[in-house]
Amino acid sequence: MRSTVIALAIILLPTAVAASPAYVDERAPESRNAALLSQGIAVAGSPAIETLRGVIDSVDQGADSIDIRLPSNRTERFRVQDGLIFDAVRFGEPVEISVQNISGARTIVRLLEE
CATH class of the missing domain: 2.40.50.140 (Nucleic acid-binding proteins)
Incomplete structure (x- = not known):
């Protein structure tokens, strides 16, 4: 049982880390947008x-x-x-x-x- 849990952790942990969002400073919207863009997520700004x-x-x-x-x-x-x-x-x-x-x-x- 223990070896099964360890094997699953080894297999699933890299995927979970890759899917987690990058650290984003909520006080700086431009860093949030840059982080989203680096992950290939489109960012729509508010129209002028x-x-x-x-x-x-x-x-x-x-x-x-x-x-x-x-x-x-x-x-x-x-x-x-x-x-x-x-x-x-x-x-x-x-x-x-x-x-x-x-x-x-x-x-x-x-x-x-x-």
Whole structure:
């Protein structure tokens, strides 16, 4: 019995060590990402958030979008993540928005009236 346990330990221990995750310092996300990448695990970072200022040019609830006239006098269409934003905005209001690329579309994730 004892020799069976020792034989199993010799066979299984190297596999268990190879499958265990590398030491990761939880205080440093970049070391966590590097450790995961070294093990061949893909790491998805959070999408960048861009802050813009502009004026509401049009609101299209049916298409879940808002057109905003930016300071460069260019109008750009943004998708809306939360439909409650439509209740808070009106044509001509100056706003500050936080935009994130979600599923390939520039999407408003936060809107503040100025």
